[in-house]
Amino acid sequence: MLEVKVEALLKRKSTSLEGTSILVGVSGGPDSMALLHYLQENKENWGIRLTAAHVDHMFRxxxxLHDALFVKGYCDKHSIPFEMARINVPDIIKRTGKNGQAASREARYDFFGKLMGKYGFTYLALAHHADDQIETILMRLTRGSAGKGRxxxxxMRRFHSGxxxxxxxxATKEELIDYCKRKGIEPRIDPSNEKEIYSRNRFRKTVLPFLKNENPNIHAHFQRYSEDLIIDEEYLEELAAERMVxxxxxxEKGKIEIDILAFLGMPMPLQRRGIQLILNYLYEETPDSxxxxxxDQVISLLNRPHPSGSLDLPGGLTVIRSYLQCIFQFGHSEKKPFRIEVWDTGxxxxxxxxVILVEASGRPVAGAGxxxxxxxxxxxDLPLIIRTRENGDRMSLKGMHGSRKLKDIFIDHKVPVPERESWPVVTDxxxxxxxxxxxxxxxxxxxVDSEESVWRLVYSKEPTSGGHMENEK
Incomplete structure (x- = not known):
């Protein structure tokens, strides 16, 4: 029976709704109408403040609109405060290219979040049930989700101010439908729930009946799997976060750099969750893909024998490996070539x-690095030129015969590939x-000790604001 299952779940989760304020997301369908009615029946006993919220996504x-009016009518009849919004989701889809379900969810939750902040509700109550849980887990496993996504x-989870x-x-879908029948509720039925163009509907109509036939108690097993996995993941994420420091x-915003040797010294379970923590930090909105x-691809990149490489992830995130460092950033940072002429000291x-300091010097000092x-x-020959490297650059090295390519020098010194494009080269x-x-x-x-006039050039890490020349006064 629905009421018994709900009370048992709240008790097991050590959660009391007494004395709280609750915003209920209500579509007008059997699930959300059952939830609204259940909370309304217990409103006086629990001393709760209840408000219903409905979003018309304007698809149909x-x-x-009649769905919205149905919910409003129910709330008026039972003296339940009612809030609604009409959001043109088809127009949002046209402008943003998002899929219908994602755009609808975003619009709906944005409205709920505003109400939570405006009225200070403790909870946002949603009518997800045991069948939804099975479908979601199967869909995410099929899609290849990682971490707690599985x-x-x-x-419960944090949401805005509540x-x-x-x-x-x-509770199962059948139990919610039975509750509506027992309480005389005639909910609205959304015909889109029958369309097999949506993957969730295909799981609901094909896979779920098969699993229920195999084991009528399948809901309890999936819920236990979910709760056990969340507990395990939270513990491993905590360990990973400690090591990732x-x-x-x-x-920084949009960019993280890690030490590869330190990362590979972590156990593999922490490596996987460490990458997930990086992705969670960088993505404002995680791509469905x-x-x-x-x-796995990131970890493979870090384990390759080749010292450099890159990987393009969904949403424009790029992973660049160069020797013992790895950079996660959105887009390739554009390195613009520069050329600065130097005619005098400064x-x-x-x-x-x-910074490069140019000054007149008396005598050279041996042993400078x-x-x-x-x-x-x-x-x-003046002017001295400070520029970025060019294809085919070679230089004659001090104490050596012949010349070497700058590219080979960078490789010998393990200069990360992204840094080579902005490394200064001094020519005459x-x-x-x-x-x-x-x-x-x-x-x-x-x-060497010489009577000839010399220039002294020093390369330092003094912070600056960009390429220009400051003459000494």
Missing amino acids: GEQS AGIPF IIIRPFLE TVMKSR LGAIHI KVALPNGR PDCTYLAVSQA SRGRILWLPGLKKSAFDSS
């Missing part, structure tokens, strides 16, 4: 956020590469 013209519909609650989650090198297979602020070079004034006016800041000095470096 006058027919859907668990289906939770009994909590979504589903008191009917252990040591793995992430940086985190995102699934467990994409987590600071050159670079687009990569670093790759962040500093000395160039004889007579050997460096004749195009000869004089220095690769922070990496290599050229054969033109004059780090």
Whole structure:
């Protein structure tokens, strides 16, 4: 019996509705009408404040408007406050390209959220039931969902300023229909529930009857699976979150960078959930097409012997691996080439956020590292040029015969691929590469005791605002 199942579920979940305020999502169908009636019957005993909310998605013209008027009439008859919205979902679909079910759900929940905030309801009560739970779990497993997504519909979850609650989650569809008959409720029937163009309807009409025939108690097994999986996932997610703090090198809106060695040092169950946590953080709205297979692809990318590679995920998220770091970001960050002419001493602020200091020097100091070079004034034809690399760039290295490609130097020093496009290259006016800041000095470096005038160039991490020249005063 429905009432017994609901009371047992609330008791098992240690949840009391007494003294609360409840907004009920009501479509006019048997599920939501049964929920509204059930709460209305217990309103006085539990001391609850009750309001019904209905959304007309405007798919079926006058027919859907009559659904709204039916719900309003019921609420008027039983003195239940009523809120409704007419939202042109077909127009939203036309403008955004979203599928009908997703657009409807978004519009509906947005309306419910506004009411929750406006009136301060404790709960938003929804009429999802045991059949919905089975269908949702099967659909998500079929689609390839990961993590808690496989668990289906939770009994409770946070929503805006309150909590979504589903008191009917252990009751079957048949029990809800029986309740409506016992209470004399004649609900509205949405004909779209019979259309097999919707995957949920196909599961409902084909798979669910088969499972019920195999085991009449299938609902209880699926609900237990859901609850066990949620508990396990929450524990593993907590462990993964603790480890990911040591793995992430940086985190900002739309971008996360991780240390690959630290990540691969985590147990595989935590690796999978660590990737899921990254995706949850970056996606404002998770694409329907995102699934467990994409987590597998990311982990495969991080385990490949090749030091670099990239992966395009749904929704425009790109995963870029370069040596021992991996960057998750939306879209490829565009690296614009730059060219800065230097005619005098001063600071050159670079687009990569670093600085090259150019100053006149007396005598070179031996032993300076790759962040500093000395160039004889007579050997460096002005203006000095600081630019991004170009195809075929080669430089003659200090202390070596011949020349090397800049590409090979970047590879030797394991410079991440995204950074190579904005790495500064210093040449003279004749195009000869004089220095690769922070990496290599050229054969033109004059780090020896000499009476000749020299330029001293220093590459530093001083924060700047972008490529320009600041003359010293």
